Amino acid sequence: MRSSQRASPPPEWVTRWGAPSLILLVAFGLRLFRLGDANLWWDEALAVWGVRKGLLSVTLWTAGDVHPPLYFWSLWGWVQFAGESEFAMRALSVAFGVLTVAVVYSLGTLIAGRTTGSLAALFTGLSRFHIWWSQEMRMYVLAGLAGTLSLYLFTRWLRTQSSDAQSHTRSESPSPQLLLALYVLASICALYTIYLMASLILVENAIILTVLARPRGYRRRDLLRRWVAAQFAIVVVFGGWLLVSWGRMRTWSVSEPFDPVLLVRLYITLLSTGISVNVHRYTGAAFFPVAVLVLGAGLFASNWLRSRRNRRSEPLEALTLLLSLILPGLAIYLASVPRGLFYVPKVEARYFLPFAPAFWILLAWSVVAVGRVWRTAAWVCGCSLVALWLVLLPSYYRGRHLGDELQTMVRAIVSQAEGGDVVLLDSGGRYPLFLYYYEAFSDDLWRPPMVKIPPDEGDLRAEDVDQILQPIADSYRRIWLAEVDVNLSDPARLVERWLGERFAKVLALRYGHNMLHLHDSEGLPPVLAASGYEPQHRVDAPVGTGGYLRGWELPVKTFVPGDVAHISLLWERLPQEAVVLALRNRSGQILLEQRVESSPGPEARRQQFDFPVYASTPKGLYDVVLWPAPSSGALLGTLRIVGTTPLPRAGAPEVLVGARLDQGITLVGYTLNATAGEDLDQVKPNDSLILDLYWRVDRKLEEDYTVFVHLLGQAYNPKTQGPVWGQHDSQPANGGYVTTQWLVGDVIVDRHTMQVDAKAPPGPYRVELGMYTVQDGQRLAVISSDGQLLGDRVLLDTQVHVSRP
Numbered sequence: 001m002r003s004s005q006r007a008s009p010p011p012e013w014v015t016r017w018g019a020p021s022l023i024l025l026v027a028f029g030l031r032l033f034r035l036g037d038a039n040l041w042w043d044e045a046l047a048v049w050g051v052r053k054g055l056l057s058v059t060l061w062t063a064g065d066v067h068p069p070l071y072f073w074s075l076w077g078w079v080q081f082a083g084e085s086e087f088a089m090r091a092l093s094v095a096f097g098v099l100t101v102a103v104v105y106s107l108g109t110l111i112a113g114r115t116t117g118s119l120a121a122l123f124t125g126l127s128r129f130h131i132w133w134s135q136e137m138r139m140y141v142l143a144g145l146a147g148t149l150s151l152y153l154f155t156r157w158l159r160t161q162s163s164d165a166q167s168h169t170r171s172e173s174p175s176p177q178l179l180l181a182l183y184v185l186a187s188i189c190a191l192y193t194i195y196l197m198a199s200l201i202l203v204e205n206a207i208i209l210t211v212l213a214r215p216r217g218y219r220r221r222d223l224l225r226r227w228v229a230a231q232f233a234i235v236v237v238f239g240g241w242l243l244v245s246w247g248r249m250r251t252w253s254v255s256e257p258f259d260p261v262l263l264v265r266l267y268i269t270l271l272s273t274g275i276s277v278n279v280h281r282y283t284g285a286a287f288f289p290v291a292v293l294v295l296g297a298g299l300f301a302s303n304w305l306r307s308r309r310n311r312r313s314e315p316l317e318a319l320t321l322l323l324s325l326i327l328p329g330l331a332i333y334l335a336s337v338p339r340g341l342f343y344v345p346k347v348e349a350r351y352f353l354p355f356a357p358a359f360w361i362l363l364a365w366s367v368v369a370v371g372r373v374w375r376t377a378a379w380v381c382g383c384s385l386v387a388l389w390l391v392l393l394p395s396y397y398r399g400r401h402l403g404d405e406l407q408t409m410v411r412a413i414v415s416q417a418e419g420g421d422v423v424l425l426d427s428g429g430r431y432p433l434f435l436y437y438y439e440a441f442s443d444d445l446w447r448p449p450m451v452k453i454p455p456d457e458g459d460l461r462a463e464d465v466d467q468i469l470q471p472i473a474d475s476y477r478r479i480w481l482a483e484v485d486v487n488l489s490d491p492a493r494l495v496e497r498w499l500g501e502r503f504a505k506v507l508a509l510r511y512g513h514n515m516l517h518l519h520d521s522e523g524l525p526p527v528l529a530a531s532g533y534e535p536q537h538r539v540d541a542p543v544g545t546g547g548y549l550r551g552w553e554l555p556v557k558t559f560v561p562g563d564v565a566h567i568s569l570l571w572e573r574l575p576q577e578a579v580v581l582a583l584r585n586r587s588g589q590i591l592l593e594q595r596v597e598s599s600p601g602p603e604a605r606r607q608q609f610d611f612p613v614y615a616s617t618p619k620g621l622y623d624v625v626l627w628p629a630p631s632s633g634a635l636l637g638t639l640r641i642v643g644t645t646p647l648p649r650a651g652a653p654e655v656l657v658g659a660r661l662d663q664g665i666t667l668v669g670y671t672l673n674a675t676a677g678e679d680l681d682q683v684k685p686n687d688s689l690i691l692d693l694y695w696r697v698d699r700k701l702e703e704d705y706t707v708f709v710h711l712l713g714q715a716y717n718p719k720t721q722g723p724v725w726g727q728h729d730s731q732p733a734n735g736g737y738v739t740t741q742w743l744v745g746d747v748i749v750d751r752h753t754m755q756v757d758a759k760a761p762p763g764p765y766r767v768e769l770g771m772y773t774v775q776d777g778q779r780l781a782v783i784s785s786d787g788q789l790l791g792d793r794v795l796l797d798t799q800v801h802v803s804r805p
Contacts, residue, residue, distance in 0.1 A: 019118045020105050027101045027125030030393070031094040031134040036087030037558075038400040044137040045432035048084065051076040052439065064248035066343045068241060070192035071139030084440060086402065089137050096141040097134025100148055100357065101125045107152040108361045111317045112368060119364035119382060124357060126389035128274025128396050133353050135400075139193050144354035146190035147200050151324060151358070153183035154204050155317055158211070161223045180226060184233050191238045196351060199331035201234065203323040207316065249342050256346045258336060267329050267352055271359045273392055276349035285388060289363055292381050296366020299373055318365070324358035398643075406484065407555035408566040408608070409516050410437040412509060413480050414447055415533045415570065415606055416518075416526040420477040421448035424469075426496070427482070428489030429457040434482060446531045448480065453495055460490040465498050473502060481517040509608060512564065528570060528604040535570045537637060544628035547575025552636050554624070560643040561736075565611040567624060573603045575628055581609045583622040583639070589743040590700055591622060615736030618743065619644045647733055650747035653694045659794045661771060662781040664698035665705075665739075668747060672767065672798050675753070681801040685760045689726065689800065691767065693750040697742045704738045705771040705780065706731050709752045711800065713765045717757065725765065725802075728754040739771075756802060765800040768793045 040048070050058045055076050062069040075092060082088040104124045109117030124130055133140050157179040174182075187204075190197035208227050211218050262279075265286075269279040272286040279286075300318070332351045338344055345351070363385070371378030413423060425434055431452050438450065451472060454460040472479065481499060483490075496517060499505075503519030507526055510516075518526055528550070535551025543549045553568040567581060575598065582593035594609045624636045653669030660666050674680060675688040683689070691709055711726030720727070731738050732750040742748055770793040772779040779792035 016114070019114075020102070020121060023105070023118065023121045023125050024098060024101060027121075028094070028098045030125065030131050031097050032091075034397055034400045035090050035094065035135055036085060037402045038086065038135075039402055039405045040086060040137070040433065040436055042430065042432060044089075045436045047072065047075060047137055048089065048436050049432040051079060060248075063241075063245035064250060066345070067139055067194055068192045068245075070189060071142050074142065075137070090135055093134050093136060093138070093141050096145045097130060100130070100134075100141060100145040103145060103148045103152055104357045104361060107148060107155065107357075108364055110152065110155060111321075111361070112365045115371075116361070116364045116368045119367055120357075120361040123360040123364055123385065123389070126386060126393070127356070127360065128389065128392045129270050129349075129353060129356060130274070131393070132274055132396060133350060136350075138350065140350045140353045143190055143193040143197055144357060146186050146193055147197055147354045148357045150183060150186040150190055150200060150204070151320065153179055153186055154207075155320065157183055158207070158316075161211075161218050161226075176226075180230050184230050187234050188237050190354075191234070192241065194351075194354065196328065196331055196335065197354060199328040200324060200355070201231075203320065203327050205231070206323060206327075207320050210316065210319070256336075258333070258347045260333060263329070263333055263347060266347070266349070270349055270352050271356055273388070274396070275392070285392075288388065289385060292370070292385065293359075293363050293366045296363075296369040299369045300365070303369070303372070318362070321358040321362050324355055325362075328352075328355040401560050401643075402556055402558070403560075403563055404511070404556045404566055406434055406437050406511065406514070408553070408568065409482060409509070409511050409514065410434070411536070411553055411555070411568070412516060412606065412608065413482070414438075414441060414445065415529055415535075417446070417448050417480075417529050417531065418478065419446075421480060422472060422476040422478075423448050423450040423480045423482060424453050424472065424495060425450055425482050425484065426453045426460075426486050426490050426493075427484035428454065428459075430485045430488070434484055445533060454489060458489070460494055462492070462494055465494045469495065469498050473499075477521050479503065479519045481515075481519065483515040483517070485514070487513075510610075511566065526605070528572075528606060539630055539632060539636070541630035541632040543626070543630045544575030544577045546573060547577075547628070548572040549626075549630050552624075552626075554637065554639060557638070558640045558642060559613045560641075561613055561615045561617070561645075563613045565613065565639055567609045567611065569607045569609070569626070571603070571605055571607065574598055574605065577628050579607065580627040582625050582627070583611060584625050585618070585620055585622055585743070589745075591618065591743065592741050593700065613641055613644070614733075614738060614741070615645055616647050616733045617641055617644050617737065617741055618646075645736070647737060648692075648749045648751070650694060650749050653692070655796070655798060657794065657796075660783050660785070661794075662783060663701055663703070665701070665771065665780065666696045666698065667769075667794055668694040668696050670694060670796060670798075672796070672800075680798065681803075683756060683800055683802050684805050685756050685758045685802065686805075688753050688755045689767075691752045691754065691769075693752065693769065695732070695742070695748045695750055696746070697739070697744055697748075700744055701739045701742060703773055704731060704740050706774055707750060707752065707769065707771055709754055709767060709769045711754055711756060711760075711765050712768055713760060713802075714763055715761050717759075719757070719759075725757040725760040726754045728752045760802050762802055762804050765802060767796040767798065767800070769796070770794060 050061055050072055053061060055073065058072045058076060059069050062072055075089065078092045079089060082091060101121050101124045105117045105121035107117070108120035157176055160176040160179065187201055190200060212220055212224060265279050266276065268290060269275055269282050269286040272289040273282050275282050329352070332347060336345055336347050367378050367382045367385070370381055425431055427434065435450070438447065441447065453468065454464070455468065479499060481496060483493070483496065486493060499517070499519045503521055504523035505517055506520045506523060507518035508515065536553040536555065538551045539549045540551070541549055548571065550570040550572050552570065554565065559565050569579070569581070578595050578597045580593055580595045583591040585591060592611050596607060619641045621638055621640050623638055625634045626636055627634060654671040656669040657667045671692040672680065673690045674683050675690055678687065689711070693707070706729055708729045709727065710724045712723045713725045714723065716723060717725050730752070732748060737748065770779050770782065781792055782790045782794055784790055
């Protein structure tokens with residue numbers, strides 16, 4: 001073979017299916033990434049509540065709700081084999097999302113060729129907007145899939161009705177009758193998903209009217225006859241659902257005034273960036289895709305006017321896509337206008353999603369149109385759009401986090417439930433979130449009945465409390481009160497006050513802003529249930545002297561700033577020694593430990609340890625260790641802390657101090673500067689001072705201390721009733737790294753910014769500092785190297801001179 005011989009071209013399947021397959025794989029991966037790393041929000045939990053009712057019940061429920069039933073039917077069938085975890089249930093939306101990318105490719109290819117189809121599929125696959133709703137357990141991605149499929153089948157069928165249809169179809173293509181039947185099916189699916197999809201059917205009818213208005217080019221009589229038959233079939237099938245739901249639909253409104261101009265900006269920003277809040281900040285990012293679209297449309301129109309080629313096809317299909325963007329947007333606005341019939345929604349980002357594929361196809365078509373004139377410009381436009389999509393994705397994924405929302409609260413109830421218990425859920429309409437976890441246990445495991453407070457999801461009125469609660473109090477010995485977002489319907493906490501006046505409170509646990517209380521008419525502490533409850537992690541091992549640990553629980557394993565790791569120990573018998581639970585890093589250092597002394601009471605009990613995560617808690621993997629150690633070993637499991645901000649690296653302080661505070665704390669040194677960049681001899685009133693303190697701790701601290709920093713002058717300050725002319729009090733790192741989490745031996749850089757009083761007189765000033773406990777204001781003593789008490793403050797040597805302003 002000669003070296004000059006050309007290489008054989010790649011197989012046809014590579015050029016035809018290689019790029020689309022790769023795009024689908026990327027789209028699938030982006031939608032699967034961190035899919036389960038987010039708690040269900042209210043709408044998702046409501047969907048779970050609905051499908052748990054059964055197929056018939058969920059159908060009747062949706063008949064009175066705001067959406068038709070197709071998505072709920074799909075979800076009901078899906079969970080029968082996939083399960084009810086966050087990941088499993090959202091995977092259905094992932095499937096719909098990836099199929100939408102495939103249909104976008106097909107529609108783009110049909111209208112403008114494979115390059116346009118591939119680019120449109122890539123835009124859809126990378127779109128933050130589409131990825132967002134492909135990871136939500138809602139019906140909007142399914143509506144987008146059905147709507148895009150309806151447009152594809154409509155466009156393909158309409159081509160078969162032209163006079164020169166033979167030039168557009170191949171012998172192996174589906175028959176026009178099959179295409180029209182599939183179109184009817186796709187359109188019915190779209191309407192059975194969300195009612196707004198009727199606007200897409202309206203677009204298709206508008207295109208048919210445009211075709212019928214043409215003097216030639218289509219077999220108009222046959223086209224009209226077949227189209228009317230198809231629309232009649234859609235009306236009959238969808239009309240059946242309307243007959244079922246008509247008498248059940250409620251008239252209610254959550255509509256809010258919405259500026260039409262803002263709606264357009266929101267629509268454009270969503271299509272371009274996938275961001276729905278603070279849209280004014282993304283005007284530039286949203287402008288670029290629109291500019292490319294306008295440029296491509298201008299080039300397309302110019303080219304069409306110069307050539308008669310495809311005059312009947314391309315403009316009509318471009319009009320179809322354009323109307324698929326405009327008319328639904330108008331429908332969304334009109335649907336939010338207050339009226340006295342049915343549900344009136346407020347404008348939400350998700351309503352625009354089903355119609356977004358038309359934008360991405362038009363955008364891809366525009367890039368290709370630019371490429372016909374200037375290939376380099378097309379590459380720049382295409383790569384810039386892809387780069388824009390990719391740059392916006394990380395911030396979306398960073399917001400996904402699966403926290404311990406209600407999981408531990410529910411386990412605390414079920415693991416200690418007894419016959420004669422009842423659960424009062426004081427949360428108004430938040431019950432789907434609670435029930436998602438509460439009903440997730442096996443049906444064989446007994447759980448107390450749950451009663452919603454208030455029963456009608458409205459605000460709880462003081463005059464109704466006794467009437468609601470007295471029958472419950474007469475019927476049950478113990479009452480679990482779960483306060484979940486209680487501020488929404490019972491901000492005065494009327495239920496908790498009523499129960500507290502009549503029952504002994506034997507348990508109170510906090511879960512963020514939610515609370516769990518147990519009220520017992522006999523005042524007995526709770527014990528572990530004998531109902532077959534299984535701990536999340538089994539241990540079954542002796543511990544210490546006489547102790548026996550059944551297991552332990554930690555519902556989630558990854559924590560971010562603001563989270564609290566709720567770790568629970570389930571004891572068959574408590575040991576005689578104190579129980580210590582700690583988090584230990586891989587270097588063997590203890591981040592945080594909690595001690596519970598042995599106490600009399602029931603042997604089989606549940607202990608909960610709460611470990612908060614702050615803004616600068618050291619990130620990493622931590623072992624959960626228990627002392628005294630079980631016979632199986634002190635290590636129970638692991639958890640991970642992510643997303644925290646590291647403190648500044650501990651370099652050398654400008655001034656060494658070496659002052660020792662009580663409890664093993666040492667002030668190694670400090671660095672003091674003025675924020676205005678001025679010399680400390682020329683500080684003016686209202687200027688700020690930055691003080692970096694370098695601390696080291698020699699043993700594990702058991703208290704969270706607050707650092708005080710005072711600027712002391714020689715004159716009396718009436719505002720502070722003393723010589724203090726500047727002050728900053730906070731826990732270290734502005735509360736981001738509390739002292740109980742300090743690692744023994746590490747040097748901690750703790751920054752304090754202190755503003756000089758506006759009325760500070762000229763003269764010399766000194767800085768004093770120290771630590772105290774918030775509970776009683778008691779300061780830590782400062783001691784000498786030989787243990788002598790030196791006072792309760794450290795007075796820094798550096799002087800600050802305040803000059804006249």
